Amino acid sequence: MRALVVVGLLAVLALVFVVVAMVKDSQSNAGTAEGCPKGWPLADVTLREPKDVKINVYNGTDEVGLAGSVADDFRNRKFQVKKEGNAPKAVDDVAVLRFGPKGVGSAQLLRAYFLNSAKLEPDLKRKDDTVDVILGNSFQQLATTTEVNQSLGDLGSPEAPPGTCPAPVGEK
Template identity: 35%
Template structure:
């Protein structure tokens, strides 16, 4: 070629794209992010296999244990001898009240009145039975007497005395066996502690 396009000398001009600084900046940022993620992942793996932050884990464990502990011990329940029970029969079958009262007496309960249920409850107790007493008896006498007749309903009235009425219902067949009643009563007075990692 001649004229102004004539090449002179030993070197040829290099025909390359101009450098862009944006690409360099993006590559540097990407490298920093990749290194940061790799380092963070490595630390996480180390924590998994070595137990992590033991102090923080111990503090969390103490908080959970403190929250799971019971606030106060359970209220002491009365002994069967301290509970006066009136036994009433609300079924058409005769002799149930006397038989149940005799069995409760053998188990240590104090027996009061025995007979047919009052008109308000006669043949109107659909389940196995009902415990009727003052509001104070709900968490004490009802709990103990309820071990003798599982599934009994509980109802309170306005009486001022501590005695409890046991009204036998239409589905009543027999009191709980002495062994099962004793086991239930023991579970109430001495509950087994729940297993705890604390």
């Protein structure tokens, strides 16, 4: 009988602990637009699957045909390649990722394909969810699946860029 009382008491304490933790959870508002200044765009911070990511691939190097070969590599990895071509100016970085608030989660995934070395350039005025991938002079090759998974673990969850608010889950 005494054991049942102890188990019952432990169950009640566990329930109280869970309720208190849920009420005071500092992350319970993560992913919502609560407290967002008026007029700030909502950033889609959902990490996307490759099949759901739309990209444009541009060559920011002197290497002829680089955008086409990398675009093919992205297609083989199930990305939706919309455009490919040459960038208007050279890029010295590994790559530059340009995206709007709707492309934050997509850019996070793409960054892992460059081993977290791609420079992020959010454009708060951009309305679509397409990410421009500008290949730079330091680019060598896309990461392997294992490297991408490790990079995603290192990066953590996508975060809304400065000047945006995270969109509530399910909104884009």
